[in-house]
Amino acid sequence: MIRPGYLTAHQTARVLDVQLDTVRQLVRRGQLARCGGSPRQPWYAVADVQALAARRRTLDAA
Structure with missing residues (x-):
C-alpha cells in the first residue's frame, strides 16, 4: 500500500x-529522486513530480 503524498x-x-x-x-540523471517503496516498485513524492512536470512544461513552452 502506498502512503498518501x-x-x-x-x-x-x-x-x-x-x-x-x-x-x-x-532518476539516473538526478532529475527525480525515489522516496520509498522498493527497488522494483519505487515511490516518488507528489511535490517532486509536480515540480518536475512544471519545469518540463516551462521548457516545452520556451
Whole structure:
C-alpha cells in the first residue's frame, strides 16, 4: 500500500506524460529522486513530480 503524498512509477509516468523507461532515466540523471517503496516498485513524492512536470512544461513552452 502506498502512503498518501507519493506516487508509483506508473502514476509518475502518467503525470509526466512519459514512458516508464523515461522515469527511470530521470532518476539516473538526478532529475527525480525515489522516496520509498522498493527497488522494483519505487515511490516518488507528489511535490517532486509536480515540480518536475512544471519545469518540463516551462521548457516545452520556451
